Amino acid sequence: MLLIVGRIGKPHGIRGEVTVEVRTDEPEARFAPGMVLRTEPGATPPPPSPSAGPGVPFRVPAELTVESARWHQGRLLVAFDGVLDRDVAEALRGTLLGVDSADVAPPEDPEEFHDHQLVGLAAVTPTGERLGEVARIDHAPASDLLVLRRPEGKTALIPFVKAIVPEVDLAGGRVVVDPPAGLLDL
Numbered sequence: 001m002l003l004i005v006g007r008i009g010k011p012h013g014i015r016g017e018v019t020v021e022v023r024t025d026e027p028e029a030r031f032a033p034g035m036v037l038r039t040e041p042g043a044t045p046p047p048p049s050p051s052a053g054p055g056v057p058f059r060v061p062a063e064l065t066v067e068s069a070r071w072h073q074g075r076l077l078v079a080f081d082g083v084l085d086r087d088v089a090e091a092l093r094g095t096l097l098g099v100d101s102a103d104v105a106p107p108e109d110p111e112e113f114h115d116h117q118l119v120g121l122a123a124v125t126p127t128g129e130r131l132g133e134v135a136r137i138d139h140a141p142a143s144d145l146l147v148l149r150r151p152e153g154k155t156a157l158i159p160f161v162k163a164i165v166p167e168v169d170l171a172g173g174r175v176v177v178d179p180p181a182g183l184l185d186l
Helices: 086-091
Strands: 002-012 017-022 036-040 051-053 063-072 075-080 096-100 122-124 130-139 144-149 155-159 167-169 174-176
Touching: 002 036, 002 075, 002 086, 130 155
Parallel strands: 122 174
Antiparallel strands: 002 017, 002 096, 017 075, 036 063, 036 096, 063 075, 122 130, 130 144, 144 155, 167 174
């Protein structure tokens, strides 16, 4: 499974550096020189692409190798091998960057989980009533949110905090959700 660790933003300067919207707790490890990141097209359509040569349109490669990374005014700036100018950097805008989940060690803290470990788990109440399935994790400023796909087809946002999600049972394939009154009615 591909774990998204960042999204390429706008170019920075004229030598091919790009800003990266970081989506990992370990940016220094994920964007270290030499790291190979898989690419996935972004949600927004790419801008008109520069040519890779006469009559050859530029295509985002399946993988990008980090040449260098540095922080500048709170943003991560990354240079990738082979991305040498602003036009090519612009063509990468919106590209998602990921790593294979098999290459990621599990967290050392038993109270910490990677998104891919939670997606697909059944959500149940403390009494065992099925609430739905974890469809994805949204990373909000206040807390992470479990996005549940409810049996009736709707979605529900559950704050991923101990008071509401007291138990995560990876081996059993479930999360226990103790929602306050009205949370699932929103």
